[in-house]
Amino acid sequence: MSENVNVLENSIDGYFQVSLQEDGCYLTVFPPRDGGVPVDEALIFEELNKREINHCDKVLVQQVIREAAGKSILIAPAEAEPVIRVLVSRDKMEATLQIEVQGPVRPALQDKVMEQIAKSGVTFGVDADAIHTAINQPGREIIFARGQQPIHGNNAYIQYFVSTESQGRPLEMADGRVDFKNLNLFTVVQPGDLLAQKYPATQGEQGINVLGQVLPAKPGKDLLLPMGKNVEVGEPNQLVASIAGQVQIVNKKVSVIPLIEIKGDVDFSTGNIEFVGSVNIRGSVQPGFFVKAEGNVDVAGTVSGGIVEGKNVIIKRGIQGMSRGYIHARENLITQFIENATVSAGNEVQVSEAILHSRVSAGKKVVVEGKRGLITGGTISAGEEIRAQNVGNHMAVPTELEVGVNPPLREEYQNLRTEIRKVEVSLDQTQKALTILKAMNQNTMTQDKREMMLKLTKAQFHLVGQLGNMRKRWEEIEAALEEMKAGRIKVANTLYPGVKVIIGTLIKPIRETVQFACLFAEDGEIRVGTFK
Known part of the structure; x- marks a missing residue:
């Protein structure tokens, strides 16, 4: 099949013929006769441009024009249809692109590649630069799309804040010596001490493959707080001691043993x-x-x-x-x-x-x-x-x-009496200062003095409460000391000489054997009565 695209024929001037065959574009240049004008090169290239034959061999075209042999010469092989391969991996997490061409490639290759990608169903993770590389490097297999793997949730885990690993190890002193009398056999905690904390499981993040299909994430596995005896939940997911005692961890459960x-x-x-x-x-x-x-x-x-x-x-x-x-x-x-x-x-x-x-x-x-x-x-x-x-x-x-x-008890009594006097003096000074401040004009009082009055008021309430508690304890001790004045020494069998008896401030040496006796203070002396 052939097509005469253009003929410039003159019995004298040269002329050319452009024809498109299945295997490409052919050019025939005829020489001039009888002193005619040769074919103009510009006219031939203008015709080729009109037909969008841009991939012709220009040097060959010029040679054909010079020779003007009247022979049909292939100047541009037929444009090849590219072979575009889009392959999706078995797990649908990668897609590769490979382009194979033989001879010149027809225009608009980018559009054909994108069309083929669309037909393959690849929609996610497409890399435009990778596609460009595949187009420019025919024959090379390029990964042009990657999916996003799901991020599976983390399992819950327990962090222990007490350890029994160092138990049984001697205490090392500051000078480097070891105290074998202190072996740290027990881990001791107080009420409210943090024993363990649970970090909850996470749900994870879903993924997506190159076909745009959602990949669900596996949630992490949960754990129960390792609750043993005498422990309780404090802050959310925290395990604290409810009593003072020794920590024991058995089967990963934490207990506090009193x-x-x-x-x-x-x-x-x-x-x-x-x-x-x-x-x-x-x-x-x-x-x-x-x-x-x-x-x-x-x-x-x-x-x-x-x-x-x-x-x-x-x-x-x-x-x-x-x-x-x-x-x-x-x-x-x-x-x-x-x-x-x-x-x-x-x-x-x-x-x-x-x-x-x-x-x-x-x-x-x-x-x-x-x-x-x-x-x-x-x-x-x-x-x-x-x-x-x-x-x-x-x-x-x-x-x-x-x-x-x-x-x-007597020492506590004496110390308490001293402390009561100190608190009474502080309370008296506080009340006097408050009286002065309250007598001032409240409308013109400075902010500093207002704050001082507030602090003194709080201090007054605190001192009154403290004084009340101290006086109550003082009275309790007084009553206990009063009872002691009636102290007794009772001997059911024999009280031997050489024994010294003291009741309060009274002293009585025993110089003779006493049987079945009860000794007590009365009328300023120690008397010996019958054992009861």
């Missing part, structure tokens, strides 16, 4: 014990070690040359002080015997066998009423009463019994 149990002795295997709750010791407390608790202390064995402090202290097998250490119960102390020891209790000391050569004091009573019920040697003092079976011995060992006195 009791520490030592299965053996308190010695180098346990180190010293200091705890906010109660302590139960199945063995004994060995020399040089201490047990200090805000709760009760129960020792199944003995305390030998150690220190024990607690609310109520029970030492079943007795106290061997070894002239070192001490025992202090804020309320009551119960034991079998006390020997060569320093012992004190806020309320009562109860001994089933004997007190030997010791310093024992109680806020209210010291009672030794077992089978022996013996007090021999040392100093025994009580606020209200000392009661025993036998006091002293036939060797007249110096023994001192004192009732009607509570040194800690």
Whole structure:
């Protein structure tokens, strides 16, 4: 098939013919005859431009014009249809573009590429620069679109604010030495202390593939707060201690235990014990070690040359002080015997066998009423009463019994009286300053003075409340001290010579054996009555 596009024919001048065939554009140039004019090159190129044949070989065209051989010469191969391949990956998260061409490419390739991409369904993550690269580099496979992977939610997790990892490690002192008496066996917390916090699971963010399809995200897995015993939820997702005690983490659950149990002795295997709750010791407390608790202390064995402090202290097998250490119960102390020891209790000391050569004091009573019920040697003092079976011995060992006195209470009484006077002076000064300020013209009062009056008013209320509480406590102590004036010493069996009895400010040495006696103060002297 051929088409004569244009013919300039002259019997004298040269002429040309442009024809389009299936394989391209052909040019034929005929020479002039009889001295005619050769074909004008500009006319040929003008005709080619009109036909939008822009990819012709210009050098070849000029050669054909010069030769004017009348032969049909291919000057521009046919424009090839590009092969455009758009491939989408199996997971639809990537799309690649490959363009293959043979020979000149017809115009508007960009539009054809975009049309093919649209037919493939790729709509998301298209990179225009990548498409441009694929067009300019035929044959190369270029990733031109990428999807967005979903971001799956994070699982909930627990952060613990207490650790049991360091338990059992000796305390390292400032000079680098190690204190093997302090092994940090227990992690102790106070009410309200933060134990653990949960960071909730997140929902994640959905993704989208290159075809524009939404990819759902997997939400994270949730967790429950690791609630054990004696804990509660504080702020949202926070676990706090509801009591003071020892932290235990069992099966990832956090509990606070108000009791520490030592299965053996308190010695180098346990180190010293200091705890906010109660302590139960199945063995004994060995020399040089201490047990200090805000709760009760129960020792199944003995305390030998150690220190024990607690609310109520029970030492079943007795106290061997070894002239070192001490025992202090804020309320009551119960034991079998006390020997060569320093012992004190806020309320009562109860001994089933004997007190030997010791310093024992109680806020209210010291009672030794077992089978022996013996007090021999040392100093025994009580606020209200000392009661025993036998006091002293036939060797007249110096023994001192004192009732009607509570040194800690008396000291508190004296300190409280001093503090009351200070608060009364402060309150008086505050009230006088307020009186002056209130007498001023409130309309012309400066801001500084208004603020001062407000502060003084608040201070006045605080001082009045403080003074009321202090006076109430003072009255309670006065009543307790008044009761102590009626202190008694009761001996159910024998009171031996060598014993010195003190009741309040009165002193009476015992020079003769006394049986079944009750000693008390009356009319300015210590009298001996019958045991009741």
